[in-house]
Amino acid sequence: MNSPLRIALAGLGTVGGGVVKLLDENRDLIARRAGRPIEIVAISARDRSRDRGVDLSRFEWVDDTSSLAERDDVDVVVELIGGSDGPAVALVRSAIASGKAVVTANKAMIAHHGLELAGAAERAGTALKYEAAVAGGIPIIKAIREGAAANRIDRVYGILNGTCNYILTEMEENGAAFADVLAEAQRLGYAEADPTFDIDGIDAAHKLAILASLAFGSEIDFASVLTSGIRAVAATDIAHAAELGFRVRLVGLAEVVGDRIHQRVHACLVPLTNPLAKVSGSLNAVVAEGNFVGRLFFEGRGAGEGPTASAVVADLIDIARGEAGPAFSMPSEHLEPIGAGEAGDRRGRYYLRLSVADETGVLAELTATLRDAGVSIDSLIQRGQAESGGVFIAIVSHETSESAVREAIEAMRASGSVLGEPMLMHILDF
Template identity: 50%
Template structure:
């Protein structure tokens, strides 16, 4: 058997501690599978005194992760610090410069610096592996980079944030508000004290940027992703979607078309009967369309210490076996510049919810505005609304009605133009809500 593969691990939070436990539990089996033993030699974390429930008695301790990354006594640097810059970035660069393999779960770092770091890894002849950066325990990176190497991928779509999926699932099942669900998610540890990165869609966008690059061979460009979070989703939308046979999910979607690559993150109505529509709670899912294999979908835990540690150790095992692959599935120098396709050219069905003043001519005017933009309506549902203090231009009390429309296929640009005109006409009391529909 070869000499052991020596690890230095930076970051002993939930995931880091789980990695240590996994290596201790399955170390003998890993040695057999990999042909060499994997040995944890050194760690770095901010608080040395904290009880993490793991045995670090025979492990060297580094206060500075950058010094650990440069340590000649390790072969692989495992970065579990997090963040797009600061100690995480500096330590990963240092490890690569010193000819160390790197395993990371840091999607923010790779979304910002992935191509540059991939070039450095290739120059130094070492691996930069990041399975744990996207979808936790789901092996989607290996699937795109290795298993589907003989396919042309045309589209991928996924649920990539367990916090958002948990909130939307609870809202539907229990008919409780977004704010109430979010508080519960924070109490249970599914959401951060500042949840903006999750519920605003930014966490999902970082993950999508990496999957897009792997799927289409383009350079990573997270700034070109259209992003909408779930904060605007209310119970009326959840209930209407349910009655119409849909569920609302925060989807990440990337597809290649003649105009370039379209990347978008937004709430989406998907059929209840679809495979992705049945993915509930904190689970993640990724669906891939490829020319030879057809359609496939991977579902599993998208976060959590043990699931993410499983992916981290899978990457370490590849290095132990001597499996060497280009970081993004192809040489970094051969990755194509990202060419953005306009999201407003996206065609599909749309769900629209309006609070319409209950007065003569209002509904006809709305229908006319839709017709002017060539938008055909598949269904229209009216519901009782609420009393308003004053009706514009009259000063008298008014009632509103909730009008819910589902369109046939049209473009996002057409929907936006029609809704802008409807709001200008003064027939609605609040900004329109519209959500894209995906057949999946």
């Protein structure tokens, strides 16, 4: 068997510990599939004393993480530190400059610096791999970059954050309020003490920007991802959705319309007939639509020790086999700077939830406002008492432009009949 692939592991949190365990438990199988052993030679993390549930004494501990990039006995640097900037990106830049391959699970770093790092890796003749950065154990990067490489992909979308999906599923099954479910998710460890990146959609937006670049052959454009999360989703929205034949899911969607890319992360009403509606708990799912292969659907665990470690080691196996190739399906110089589409141009059906005064004539006023904006109503539900003292009205529109719906909402805000902030969600109709 060939000489070992020697790796340095930076970051020994949940995923780092999982990588060590996986390389131990499946050592022989991995060596046969890789054509050579994969061995850790050096490790580094902030806290040397922390018990990680795995024997680390056999590896050389390095306090200065940045020095891993300079070691002559290292072929691959595995970056599991996290963060879009700081030590993580500095280590990766140094490793590539030293001609070392890099494997990372750092979605924020790839979303912000992926184009730069991919170009540097190509010039250095080394590999930049990041399967673990998107959807954990689901091999979606490899599927788009390799399995669907012959296809033009016009749309990629999915459930990209397990924390949000867990919260929405619990709200759906138990009728609980968002704040109560979030608190329980934090107690159980499904949500961080500061859940902002998850529940405000930022984590999913990082992943979506990466998927869009892979799918469309475009430069990563994280700044153009329109992002909102699930903070404003109320139990009444979950109930309305069920009554109308939908489930609420946080969906990341990127699609090419004309010569523009639309990227957004937002809560959507998903028809019960759509496979995403059946994705529950902390699972992730991704759909890619190719012009020859058709619709591809991937589902699995999107985070955690096992799934993410599995993706990291899969990248290591590729490197051990000598499978490098460009990070984003094609050489970085061929990625196109495709412009962002205007949100208002997006057409589809919409869900609008309002709290309104329980008075005669209010419904007629609302329908007239929608009519004047060019929005026609497909269905309407009036039920339940709102905290504001009014009643809830849920409206589903026929297909129209987003700009028309937002024009109607602005007019409603000026009305004394509308109490509180209207809630708008797209309907996923494909």
